[in-house]
Every structure is written in structure tokens, then in C-alpha cells.
Amino acid sequence: MDTVMVRRLQDGDPGGLVRRALATFPVQRWVRPVLAKYFRPEGRQGQPYLRIPMPSRLGDTASQIMHVLGGYVEVFLAKEGHSGLIGINLLTKLQIPTMGTLYGAMLAGVDYVLMGAGIPREIPEVLDRLAAGETASLKIDVTGWTGAEAPRLHFDPREVLGGVQALKRPNFLPIIASNSLATLLARKVTGTIQGFVIEGPTAGGHNAPPRGTPVFDERGQPVYGERDVVDLEQIKALGLPFWLAGGTGSPEALQEALAQGAAGIQVGTLFAYSQESGFEPRLKQGILERAARGAVKVFTDPKASPTGFPFKVAEVEGTLSEPEVYRRRTRVCDLGYLREAYQTPEGKIGFRCASEPIEQYLAKGGELANTEGRKCLCNALLAAVGQGQVQKNGNLELPLVTSGDDLERIGRFVARFGTQYSARDVVAYLLAEAPVPRTEAQPMMANG
């Protein structure tokens, strides 16, 4: 979100959105240097984007401030113009930006925090502490760490605000794909959780890997089985509300979820192709037109993501889903969000990514097998929202598009709403056949 913010500024800040949000940030001395460095009223004129330096150690205050501002801007904008609830959705695997992003989101009044792709065990306590204006800390996974205590990253809100301010503590919903993880989180977290999102393997974005020995189908996709089905009766017994995600973007699936005791559904794919979504408009339009004819396949790629989690990829011409386009790209690691922390031979913490140039990864002790088929999600996902970097060698970073399996069945929706639809249409579609009685406003989530 910090990179999306500085890239929007360099593209002239269309609509003045980022500057409008930043103008309300409580400490303007953090904002002024960001505007001075990144805002280009006339746009970039084909020049490469100026990048935020990659953090090279834990607890780097300059990068933490950028995470705070990034989270603040997204949530401020998402909350504008309505009184509905707003959630922020982060990947647990991505640890370094987490606390700053959450704090920025909380300064903008975020109502819900959702986190999947990992076990977000310490996040409830982080939220409690940040809300009280106290220093929070998070254990950082460091491959090969032999030290007595696991390294921890600290975040002190007083360093941002210059004093203590109490904030609303958002509700926390871990995104889970198994009963055992739900039970673990319900019983063994530090702090409290307010419910679960239960996400199946058809969902867009990252998926949980199947349980047990890995098995692949003839296209090379991981095969999910009985053991990957979540028993909702057991979830109900935990006594917390839950929402169902992954292929639940239809009125029938909503009704079924409610009948099974869910509080509602979490939908990604249908919203990802709405006009409000950040996907680059021509890319979005082209995919939707083809998908409506049943001409786009979704591949569950077990290798693409440096996180090691399966990642859903829409197979689209001109994107990195095509083997030829992938092969033509020169590897570069210049954003570094998905880097893994590891212990160096000197006993320090280094960072490496299985998608970085192979010789660099090997020099850092990485294994060759891990690099095969890995894609630079950092650059590719930014390209998918129209912020592709022009690299030093003149190459333009190309997109990779993630979508749930539902994209293959989007024709039914498009036949009714067309290819230019709004998020409001999606909600109307989901509620149309039997409006959901509303006891309290249901949250709407925006993905980073």
C-alpha cells in the first residue's frame, strides 16, 4: 500500500485522492517529505517510478512511517462517502509492513482487520496494544535462526504521533481453511478474535496448501480432498460468527451460507472486476469480455508465489501466466515485500526472495529448486493495477492477474449486468433473490 501510494503520487495523483487523504493525516511532518519526494503534478512522462528503499533491517523507522501512511490512505479513501464498515485484509506471511500498516489503518478508523496466508496468532494482542497507544511487537520468522530467542519487530505508536492516543480497536477475523487452525486461534491467541472467514481453495489470491502429501492434477495444480473440507459444525461450536469465502459470490451461495449458520460471505472475484477495483481498466475489460464467453481458465499455480502458497492465476494473453512472457522477463528484486528473512553465516538477519536473480538467491544460501517457476508478484501485481515499473534495461514489468475459479463462471453475472458494472451492482445481485435481513450493518472488505 505504501508503494501504491507513492506510485499514484508520481502519476500525478489522479483525482487528488492521495493528497486529500494525506492532508488529514494527524502528523504533517511525516507527510511533507513524502509529497516533496514523490508527487509529480505532470506525471512521470515515461520515466521509471522512484522506489521506496527496501528495508534492510528490522525496525527501520523510515519504512515503518511509509507503511503507516500507506495503510492510512487506503482506509481513509475506502471510508469516504458512506457510513458502512471497512475492513483491511493483509497477508500474514508478509511480516515487516504489518504493524505500521495496521496502525495507519487504525488512525483512519478501520473497523475490521482480516488476515490469512499464515497463522496470525499474535495479531489480536498487537491490535490491543496499538489501540492503547502502546509499543506492539511481532515475532519475525527467520529461516535457519539459531539464536536463543526468536527475533521480534517492535512498533511504537508514540514515535509516529509524538504522544499517546487511544484508538478504536478493530475487530479481528483470521482467514482460515481448516478446523484445527480455527481451534488453535480461538483458544491460543494472545488477545481476542471476533470471528473467522473460512476460505475454500476456489478463492482468488493465495490459497492454503492441501493437507497431507502433495498430489497434483494433470495440469500441475494441487489437488484438494476430503481433509481440506472445513466441518462447519465444529466451527459453530467455537461460538464465534463466521463468513464463507471462495466461490460464494452468488445469491444461492449466500443463502446456503446463511442456512449453514454463517453470518455472511466474503466475495473477491466479482468485486475485482467492478469499476471501483484497482485492476488496470483495459486489462479488466479484456478479461471480462473473454471470461464471459468462457474463454479464460484459472490456474492454481503451486510455484508462482515466493510465499510457497498456491496462488490463483487467470490465464491471460500478454501476462506472466504465459510461459513465453515469463521466460522473457529479466529477474530483478526491487520491491522486496515477499522476501524471506534468513540467518547469515555471520549470525545476522539477511533477506532473500526465490524470485530474485537466481545467482543472488543462491549466494544467500537459497536452494535452486525453490526458484523454479517463481514469479515476481511484487512487480506483477503492481503492473496489474496499472503501476508497472519501467526497469533500467528498458523492460516494462508485465501483469499477473489473480482471480478465483468463479471467473470461469462469470458469464451469468455479465449477462445481467454487462462488463461495466459497479460494486453496488454486485451487492444488489448477491442480495436480489432474497434480501438478507439486516440486524446490523455487515462489513465490506477492500483488499490491499
Ligand SMILES: Cc1cc2nc3c(=O)[nH]c(=O)nc-3n(C[C@H](O)[C@H](O)[C@H](O)COP(=O)(O)O)c2cc1C
Ligand atoms: C484480486 C484479488 C486479490 C486478493 N487479495 C487478497 C489479499 O491481499 N489478502 C487476502 O487475504 N485475500 C485476498 N484475496 C481473497 C479474497 O479476500 C476473498 O477471500 C476471495 O476472493 C473470495 O473468493 P472468491 O474469489 O471466489 O470470491 C484476493 C482475491 C482477489 C480476487
